[in-house]
Amino acid sequence: xxxxxxxxxxxxxxxxxxxxxxxxxxxxxxxxxxxxxxxxxxxxxxxxxxxxxxxxxxxxxxxxxxxxxxxxxxxxxxxxxxxxxxxxxxxxxxxxxxxxxxxxxxxxxxxxxxxxxxxxxxxxxxxxxxxxxxxxxxxxxxxxxxxxxxxxxxxxxxxxxxxxxxxxxxxxxxxxxxxxxxxxxxxxxxxxxxxxxxxxxxxxxxxxxxxxxxxxxxxxxxxxxxxxxxxxxxxxxxxxxxxxxxxxxxxxxxxxxxxxxxxxxxxxxxxxxx
Amino acid sequence: xxxxxxxxxxxxxxxxxxxxxxxxxxxxxxxxxxxxxxxxxxxxxxxxxxxxxxxxxxxxxxxxxxxxxxxxxxxxxxxxxxxxxxxxxxxxxxxxxxxxxxxxxxxxxxxxxxxxxxxxxxxxxxxxxxxxxxxxxxxxxxxxxxxxxxxxxxxxxxxxxxxxxxxxxxxxxxxxxxxxxxxxxxxxxxxxxxxxxxxxxxxxxxxxxxxxxxxxxxxxxxxxxxxxxxxxxxxxxxxxxxxxxxxxxxxxxxxxxxxxxxxxxxxxxxxxxx
Numbered sequence: 442x443x444x445x446x447x448x449x450x451x452x453x454x455x456x457x458x459x460x461x462x463x464x465x466x467x468x469x470x471x472x473x474x475x476x477x478x479x480x481x482x483x484x485x486x487x488x489x490x491x492x493x494x495x496x497x498x499x500x501x502x503x504x505x506x507x508x509x510x511x512x513x514x515x516x517x518x519x520x521x522x523x524x525x526x527x528x529x530x531x532x533x534x535x536x537x538x539x540x541x542x543x544x545x546x547x548x549x550x551x552x553x554x555x556x557x558x559x560x561x562x563x564x565x566x567x568x569x570x571x572x573x574x575x576x577x578x579x580x581x582x583x584x585x586x587x588x589x590x591x592x593x594x595x596x597x598x599x600x601x602x603x604x605x606x607x608x609x610x611x612x613x614x615x616x617x618x619x620x621x622x623x624x625x626x627x628x629x630x631x632x633x634x635x636x637x638x639x640x641x642x643x644x645x646x647x648x649x650x651x652x653x654x655x656x657x658x659x660x661x662x663x664x665x666x667x668x669x670x671x672x673x674x675x676x677x678x679x680x681x682x683x684x685x686x687x688x689x690x691x692x693x694x695x696x697x698x699x700x701x702x703x704x705x706x707x708x709x710x711x712x713x714x715x
Numbered sequence: 716x717x718x719x720x721x722x723x724x725x726x727x728x729x730x731x732x733x734x735x736x737x738x739x740x741x742x743x744x745x746x747x748x749x750x751x752x753x754x755x756x757x758x759x760x761x762x763x764x765x766x767x768x769x770x771x772x773x774x775x776x777x778x779x780x781x782x783x784x785x786x787x788x789x790x791x792x793x794x795x796x797x798x799x800x801x802x803x804x805x806x807x808x809x810x811x812x813x814x815x816x817x818x819x820x821x822x823x824x825x826x827x828x829x830x831x832x833x834x835x836x837x838x839x840x841x842x843x844x845x846x847x848x849x850x851x852x853x854x855x856x857x858x859x860x861x862x863x864x865x866x867x868x869x870x871x872x873x874x875x876x877x878x879x880x881x882x883x884x885x886x887x888x889x890x891x892x893x894x895x896x897x898x899x900x901x902x903x904x905x906x907x908x909x910x911x912x913x914x915x916x917x918x919x920x921x922x923x924x925x926x927x928x929x930x931x932x933x934x935x936x937x938x939x940x941x942x943x944x945x946x947x948x949x950x951x952x953x954x955x956x957x958x959x960x961x962x963x964x965x966x967x968x969x970x971x972x973x974x975x976x977x978x979x980x981x982x983x984x985x986x987x988x989x
Contacts, residue, residue, distance in 0.1 A: 494948035500771060609946045645935035645958075649926055661919035664951070667939055672883045674768035677938070684919075 442616075443467045443475045443484035447569040449591030451522060455488050455614040457590075459518040459715075472501055476509045479617055487617045488518070494611040496545060498666050502615070503680055506709055507638060513623050514636050514710025516616030523610075524550050526601040527572055527592040532581035534600060539563055541571035542586035550586055550604040560584075572597060613715065629713040633685030634663065635692055636710055639703035640670060640678050648679065650702045655683060658695045678705070685711065716890075717741045717749045717758035721843035723865030725796060729762050729888040731864075733792040733989075746775055750783045753891055761891045762792070768885040770819060772940055776889070777954055780983050781912060787897050788910050788984025790890030797884075798824050800875040801846055801866040806855035808874060813837055815845035816860035824860055824878040834858075846871060887989065903987040907959030908937065909966055910984055913977035914944060914952050922953065924976045929957060932969045952979070959985065 442464055444452030453466045467484050469475055475487040489502045506512065524546055528537065539561045540547070540554065546568045547554065554562060565571040571585040576595035584600070585591070592599050615636075641647035655662055660683040667677040685692055692711065700706045716738055718726030727740045741758050743749055749761040763776045780786065798820055802811065813835045814821070814828065820842045821828065828836060839845040845859035850869035858874070859865070866873050889910075915921035929936055934957040941951040959966055966985065974980045 492943075494943055495945060497774060497943050607945060609948050611948045613949075645933075646930055648936060648939065649930045652923055652926060656920055656923045659919075662922060663949070665922065665939065665941055665953075667941075669766075669768055669771050671769055671881060674883050674885050675887075675937070679939075 443469050443478035443487040445469060445472050445475055445489065446567055447573055447591075449569040449572060449588060449594035450567065451520065451569075451588060451612060452488055452490065452614070453569075454588060454590050455490075455518045455520050455612070458520055459488070459516055459614075459616055460486075472505060476505055476512055476617070479512060479619060480509060482619075485618065485622070486515070487512075488614050489617065490612050491615050492613045492664075493522070494609055494613075495549065495607060500668060503666060503668055506615075507678070507707075510707070511620050512617050513620045514615045514712055515618045515623055516712045517634065517715035518614045518616065519611050519715045520614070521611055522549075522605070523588065523602070524568075524586050524604045525589055525592065525599045526553075526584055526604055527587055527597045528575065528584045528600050529579060529581050530596070530598045532584070532598070532600070536581035537584045538582040540584045540586060541565045541574055543568045543571070546571075546586045549606060549610060552606040553601070553604040569594070615710075616712070617710075629685075629711075630687055632714040633687075634712055634714045635683050635685055635708060637681050637683070637696075637699070637706065637708055638678055639699065639706040640676065641703055643676055647702070651679075651699060654695060654698045654702065655681070658691055658698070659686065660684065660691070660695060680709075684714070717743050717752035717761040719743060719746050719749055719763065720841055721847055721865075723843040723846060723862060723868035724841065725794065725843075725862060725886060726762055726764065726888070727843075728862060728864050729764075729792045729794050729886070732794055733762070733790055733888075733890055734760075746779060750779055750786055750891070753786060753893060754783060756893075759892065759896070760789070761786075762888050763891065764886050765889050766887045766938075767796070768883055769823065769881060774942060777940060777942055780889075781952070781981075784981070785894050786891050787894045788889045788986055789892045789897055790986045791908065791989035792888045792890065793885050793989045794888070795885055796823075796879070797862065797876070798842075798860050798878045799863055799866065799873045800827075800858055800878060801861055801863075801871045802849065802858045802874050803853060803855050804870070804872045806858070806872070806874070810855035811858045812856040814858045814860060815839045815848055817842045817845070820845075820860045823880060823884060826880040827875070827878040843868070889984075890986070891984075903985075904961055906988040907961075908986055908988045909957050909959055909982060911955050911957070911970075911973070911980065911982055912952055913973065913980040914950065915977055917950055921976070925953075925973060928969060928972045928976060929955070932965055932972070933960065934958065934965070934969060954983075958988070
């Protein structure tokens, strides 16, 4: 299963939650590499973050879902993001001079860091990469803010747990696979969700008409996201997640009616709610 | 008029387009400083980018509009973003070794830059700041990708115009002012727009009901954006722009009906379409 980041990244944690048993996690440097690894068969699945409960959607991955039409969403996994202060096993809080993490990791732990104004905060490209850096430098003056899993991977210790100012910090991941490898009947019998994308004509009420189709069919809209269409300023592509009823015919009917009032309609995947 | 960035930034260009005659542009380092400058009376107005036609919404400024409830949107200005290769006046294309710009400026000119693979691309925090840096270093080996205005401000020359791969590159700005300074009757008689924000209860069809109010009142929705609500994972605040009819009573009626089916409803401003 391909994921973006270093060993011990939150993407790897999401893989351990979604896949039971013995699964091999394949780290790749950038999000497009996750899609490519799946498309080229180097990975059977990929996992990409799509949304964080504090910072919002990860737009690059919405855009990639459209750029790779042979990839489908086959699952959803939400994980709690818990930030920890991690150091060399023998280090103490008094030793720390510098704290390394992704800028969002530092920002999300600002209340804790404000209690230690003498520590230098150093932005890093990746939380797990910050942990690896602390392990490699092997100085008790360095600490990282990262997951407990990253501490375990790099032989470091968790000195303080749960540093985040707002504990309602969750990231939602999509599990992706090749369309060719996806059995047509993957829509689950219960707790099913579908992700759709479409654009609408630039005329009054066009988006409303599309949403009316969903409401008429009794589909509950869970999330609506808009992205600009390149080359068409102030026109948008919409991404919508809906809860699916047990009857699979409802989605079919909905897609048929939607295609009459929208453009570029795509079903990005049907899957069991995470 | 406060704006974020260095002298010659696109925000300053937007100010020159919106305000006629003699206006003093006040550069500040970060977006929150624009809101603070207006709130504290150091600037009568501020201008902030809200959306780019290639990269999408600037979410930080949507969030700031909510964090500063005493600030209202009073105008809208769209400007074309035209990237230029700018150098010292005596420099030639053959002299160039390094090109400085904001990462988005470099990415948006990738087709042009790919024709010069020997040039090193150096990311800078700001396009206008890159121009200032080129002027200060005074070496013909350095070039910046920035606006023609930035070239003029720092005494540099435009060596190549219109480098962007996709010319449909526009940024939309909001002009903001203190609510206390905003006459109640600012809704324009024609080409009026309003920006609203609200959340809805976490139950089936709740967002649809809110949008139905707009449709029933004949208000054309121009843009819909969602942002996470901190502390309430997977619940969203919605931002909506609508076209206003000439009759000001329609918006009043709409707000009254919306407040019955939404939570935290706010009218962020009414203004003339840019």
